[in-house]
Amino acid sequence: MSDYNFAYLDEQTKRMIRRAILKGLAVPGYQVPFASREMPMPYGWGTGGVQVSAATLTPEDRFKVIDQGADDTTNAVSIRKFFERTAGVEVTEETEAATIIQTRHRIPEAPLSEDQILVYQVPIPEPLRFLEPRETETRKMHSLEEYGLMHVKLYEDISQHGAIATAYAYPVKVEGRYVMDPSPIPKFDNPKLADCPAIQLFGAGREQRIYALPPYSDVVSLDFEDHPFEASKADHPCDLCGARDSYLDEVITDDRGGRMFVCSDTDYCRTRQAQGHLGAQLAAKQEGAA
Template identity: 85%
Template sequence: MSDYNFAYLDEQTKRMIRRAILKGLAIPGYQVPFASREMPMPYGWGTGGVQVSAAVLTPDDTFKVIDQGADDTTNAVSIRRFFEKTAGVAVTEATAEASVIQTRHRIPEEVLRADQILVYQVPIPEPLRFLEPSEVETRKMHSLEEYGLMHVKLYEDISQHGAIATSYAYPVKVEGRYVMDPSPIPKFDNPKLEMAAIQLFGAGREQRIYAVPPYAKVVSLDFEDFPFEASKADHACDLCGAEDSYLDELIVDDAGGRLFMCSDTDYCSTRRKAGHVGAQGVPLGEDAA
């Protein structure tokens, strides 16, 4: 790939993205418009995250990509290969070894450190979009801190269902000012949004970058009598026995039998390597086909 610049993007594009990242960090939760480029992968497939990663990576980095918490999902493989080729970075599946992690739909279970950067792929950055389709209107609402519409939506959920009917992409308020879409992570992950690592959010098609600096205050919207609740399947991981991780539910036989396993594949295999065994698991290594 010597025909292409380091990390694919040209320097002027990287500078433009870098300036947007700095403003994003300076105004936590505010969506900074940026002139997203056409990338060699489709819009909606992580082009925002890819552009942010390209602007952030150095050749010294160790890069990890997850989709649904897993390193081996096809789109994660594809993005990881892209940066292996274009930036020559080392890659890893181990969360602890990664300096930059690009993710779609999950925050790793392992607590991230101050020297790590988490880059989110964001499909629709505007938390108010499904309540108000017009960008002109939602921009006005953010400027006036007019979040009543969101309030009403959550309130209506409660009167109809007895609970807030949002289970992922659950809106948060950052530093008491901007309501922000944390990307479609399950609300189980919301409490982790207050972390030591730098969090960068890239939405390529919608041309927005936003950020949450380390330790910034991130509060999931809720009501005094209906407090936010991070939820997961009421099971332990059937492979590693973890009771604190977000679980995928698999249908394993024609009778509809279920199996629950960690969505974070690195977390699960690290536990299994350490000898933890779940109800349907075996110690790691014995299942190598």
């Protein structure tokens, strides 16, 4: 790999991506087209996030990669290794120690700081795509700020199910102008998008789009007065660390209906356990061992 440039991409490609990032920051929530390159990993596996990270990394950075909130999922491991090798950056699993965090599907639980950059991997950047498959049409809708179709869709959910039936990739409106796809994060994470001290960058490689949220941006999840947005999660504490404020994965433990709930953010859970917080199942296990 040593034959490749710092952070893999050639300088001209990085410049092109950097220009797109700056325009994205200048027009928060607007999807900037960019000439996404073919990366040595498949489309759909984080090529957008990887290109944004590659254009953003400096040798001084500490880089963290999570997938589903976890540092040890195979794709997170693979992307982390890629940058260790091509950019020689230090890597970390600690949210607070990281300067750039590349993520797929989650926002870390620990509050982010001004010195951090969160890079999202985005599969379908267009929030209107599932209502209107044509790019030529959705581009017009954004330009005219014509978001009625989205409200109609959400309202149809309410009339059919009594609630908005979107659980992840829940659309938001940025600075009162652009409707934006926050990437497939659970809607539990949506409130963390707003007023965030960190820079948030979104990269969609296959769809060739970059967009951004500057720090402290105004980000509102779409809803209705009589059906306000609700950030929901499993109604349990974490069985390992006891956290009540974190997003939980449900893990099936046997074939007799046994299950447990654990933090999806592995660093958050580990940190809490190290601080002495104990969840019900971990406590029971330790008691059993004693």
